[in-house]
Amino acid sequence: MTISVDFEECLKDSLKFRASIEGVETEVTELEVKLEKLVKICNATLEAGRIYSTNARQFVNGIRELSGHCKNDEMMSGCLEKFSNSLSNMIDQHTTLIEVIQKSVKQHLHSFIKEDVRKFKETKKHFDKSSEDLENALNRNAQAPPKKQHEVDEATSALLTARRSFRHVSLDYVLQINVIQAKKKNEMLQFMVSLMDAQSSFFTQGFNTFKSIEAYKKQLAEQLHQLVLNSARDKRDMEQRHATIKQKDVFYDDLAVEFNIEAPNGVVMEGYLYKRASNAFKTWNRRWFSIQNNQLVYQKKLKDNLTVVVEDLRLCTIKSGTDTERRFCFEVVSPSKSCMLQADSEKHQQTWILAVQSSIATAFNERREDNYSKLERTSSMSTGVLDFSDEARPGKEKGLEQVQAIPGNAQCCDCNEHLPEWASINLGITLCIECSGIHRSLGVHFSKVRSLTLDSWEPELLKLMCELGNSTINRIYEARIEEMTVKKPHPGSPRQEKEAWIRAKYVEKKFIHKLPESGIRLRRCSLKRNQRTNTLEKAQKPEKPPKPFLKPRGKTLSSNSGVNDKEASNAESCDELRDLHPGALLYRAAALQNLPVMADALAHGADVNWVNASDENKTPLIQAVTPGSLVACEFLLQNGANVNQMDIHSRGPLHHATIHGHTGLVCLFLKRGASQTAVDENGKDPITIAIDTANADIVTLLRLAKMNEEMREAEGVFGQAGDETYNDIFRDFSHMASNNPEKLKRKSHELRTSTL
Known part of the structure; x- marks a missing residue:
């Protein structure tokens, strides 16, 4: 043990001894101040840790409550439960750490201050008092008169006693000094070692806890990544649907008033209606009505029980209301009672009436019988059998x-x-x-x-x-x-x-090859026309024609492409697609079924409905009909082509498709809203032309489209069934036209005779 103050110096009571104990006293005083400050800070830290543990436990309990809320989601509930257990384990370990630190502080620092330092201070008091007594005895011995022997003896005796006591106390004091100097190192080192052991144990246990769930965290991270992707995809879909609906020029009522007789959940139609009470006040209340299970019912809130208005729809009738105070009313009348209802609009009213009527008819199985009769009438329009195989549905x-x-x-x-x-x-x-x-x-x-x-x-x-x-x-x-x-x-x-x-x-189309500012007009060779008096204007060939304007890839114009056979042969040597005005370029490329050139023409500002005045006012869409190009027609329609624009003979694309027997194009134009009742200059509509050309498939399509339109306009019950049949058949025709067009080249030579 290192000796701070020598015992021999203590007996001498030398200046070195006095200087040594003064240094030790100062050092012990400073040590006491620092230790007390450290203990105070440590206690505050431990108290803050206890508060943290308490709040952390409340946080974990909140996670567990959330886990209970998500019990229907196995992934979420499992994740929350597993992580809450891990966090709870960490909080327990943190509480243990606080207790260990508290115990270490109490055992080492606090006991050192309260016991060893206090004992050092008490010994110092005895030393100071003994030192003062010795000083007094020395002064008294020095002042004793030599002539007074009794005073000399008393002073000498007191000095010996004081010196003996001082030596005894000073030895004890030196011992205490050396002991406290050695013990302070032990206590501080033991405190720090205990503290670091506790911290090491805490972090080691925490590491082991999180390492045990590392594999689960990786698995969960992969699931989270997929959830983020799915969420982004769902968000994109919702934004797209939102944007699509915003672009539709319809009112909410047009979207809301729909009914489905064959709804999978049995609810034919549902929505808000006003109901007039049967009391004396005749008050009107807004309720949520629905037609389900052959009954008309309503409820005020979702959790409320259903209130039945009509027990059996087969026993009731429906008619427009006669209430003079309110609009859009209709009445449901049964043998026992009647109920006056009010819709939000006239269309809403008519749809509810139609839905109730349809439900009544369905209850009597009339809908199934009527559907069979309609299918029989549809099949009788054709003399052959259409092959709707899976090959037509890619x-x-x-x-x-x-x-x-x-x-x-x-x-x-x-x-x-x-x-x-x-x-x-x-x-x-x-x-x-x-x-x-x-x-x-x-x-x-x-x-x-x-x-x-x-x-x-x-x-x-x-x-x-x-x-x-x-x-x-x-x-x-x-x-x-x-x-x-x-x-x-x-x-x-x-x-x-x-x-x-x-x-x-x-x-802005900044990166396409620009046309000359003077423009490019359709250039033709000087030809004498026998059947036409109008000629296309001549234009100089541009100095630098646009690169994307391609040649027709070895194809020549036929008489069906807007130029007769003689003109086509003469124009072949002098006409190039690159020399054409964008509108004329689109016109010519449509006849050649060259979609890249058509896209090039549109990029250079071609009017998709450009009219060739020198060729019977035909449009690019009509030009694409002649060779039967389904893809070229679809491209023009997607870019805004008018499906009902007529040529000089009052014939639209549908007329030309019928004349040339292109069944797939007829189907395409009908789906795009082409008029099947428009007549040409000879007074013939498309169905008459199809009968004249004995094209059974086109006659079937046109008659089916006309029947569907009539059913839509009719006030009858079964208009919607025709829509389903119509869509199914047209879908099959579309698949065949795209994948097996040879199956649509069927004609019946008996059709015209049987029709006439």
């Missing part, structure tokens, strides 16, 4: 694989992000989710966005996507980016940069 996945296999379609057309899941159907390109949102903001007149994975795709749309593709469209819309040294955005570019690029590319 799988969705196969079609999407074809789209994604087109050159350039594996990356976003505008930012090159891999595996795009969206498409612009009028441009024929694939897009990533962010670029698709920007395209959607441009408006449908610039880009019509559809999901490759979530939306259903018609076969003609899939073929359209396969005819174009990102590489083809970018050769048109990005033709000048190299010479302009424009930097194309990449997948990580900010949305603002992508939006500016897309607007410059498709709206």
Whole structure:
């Protein structure tokens, strides 16, 4: 043990001894102050730790309560329960750490201050008193007169006693000094070792606790990543649906008033109606009505029991109300009572009346019998049997694989992000989710966005996507980016940069090859026309024709493409697609079924409904009908072509498709709203033309479309059933036209005779 103060010096009571004990006293005083401060701070820290543990336990209890709330979700409840147990274990270990530190402080620092330092101070008091007594005895001995022996003896005796006592106390004091100097090291080291052991144990146990759930955390992280992707996809879908509905020019009532006789949940129709009370006050109350289980019922709140208005719909009738104070009323009358109801609009009223009537008829099985009779009438229109095999219905996945296999379609057309899941159907390109949102903001007149994975795709749309593709469209819309040294955005570019690029590319069309400012007109050779008096204007060939204007790939114009046989042969040597006005270019390319050139013409401002005054006022859509190009017609329709625009003979695309016997195009035009009642200059509508040409399939389609229209306009009960049959048959025709067109080249030579 290191001796701070020597015992020999103590006996001498030398200056060195006095200086040593003064240094020790100062050091012990400072040590006491610092230890008391440390103990105070430690106690405050431990108290804060106890408060933290208490609040943390409340937090864990809250997590457990949340776990109970999510008990129906196995993943969420399991995650919350497992993590709350781990956190609770950590809190227990933290509480143990606080107790260990508290015990260590009490055993070492606190006891050292209260016992050893206090004993040192008491010994110091005895030493100071003994030192003072010795000083007094020395002074008294020095002052004793030599002539007074008794005083000398007393002074000498007192000095010996004081010196003996001082030596005894000073030895004890020196011992206490040396002991406390050694013990302070032990106590402080033991405290720190105990503290660090407790901390090490706490963190080791915490590490082991979290290591035990490490595999579960990784598994949960993967699930979380998938949840984030699903959430983003759901958000995109909701935004798309939101934007689509906002673009529809309909009122809420038009969307809300619908009924379904064959609803899977048995609820034919439901919605709010006002009901007049049967009391003397005749008050009106708004209630939620529904038609279900052959009954008319209502309720005020979802949890309320259903109140039955009509027990059996077969025993009631319905009629428009005669209440003079309110509009849109109708009355449900049964043998026992009647109920006056009020809708929000006239359409709402008529739909409810029709729904009740349909439910009444369904109860008597009239709907099934009427459907059979309609199917028999539909089948009697054709003399053959249509083959609606599975081959005519290509799988969705196969079609999407074809789209994604087109050159350039594996990356976003505008930012090159891999595996795009969206498409612009009028441009024929694939897009990533962010670029698709920007395209959607441009408006449908610039880009019509559809999901490759979530939306259903018609076969003609899939073929359209396969005819174009990102590489083809970018050769048109990005033709000048190299010479302009424009930097194309990449997948990580900010949305603002992508939006500016897309607007410059498709709206402002900054990167396409510009036409000369003077314009380009359709150039023709000087020919004498026998049947026409109008000729196309001549124009000089542009100094630098646009690159994307391609030649017709070895095809020549036929008489059906707007120029007769003689003119076609003469024009073949001097007409090139690159020399045409954009409208005329679109017109010629439509006849040649060249979709890239058609897209090029539209990019250069061609009017999709451009009229060729020198060729019977035909439009590009009519030109595409002649060779029977389903894809070219679909492309023009997606880009705003008018399906009812007539030529000089009052014939629209539907007339021409009927004349040429293109069943798939007839189906396409009918689906796009073509008028089947319009007559040409000879007074013939499309169905008459189909009968004259003995085309059984087209007659079937036209008659079915006419029947469907009549059922929609009729006030009868079964108009909706015709819609389902109509849609099913037209869907089968569309699949066959896209995948097995040879099956639609069926004619019946007996049709005209039997009809006449």
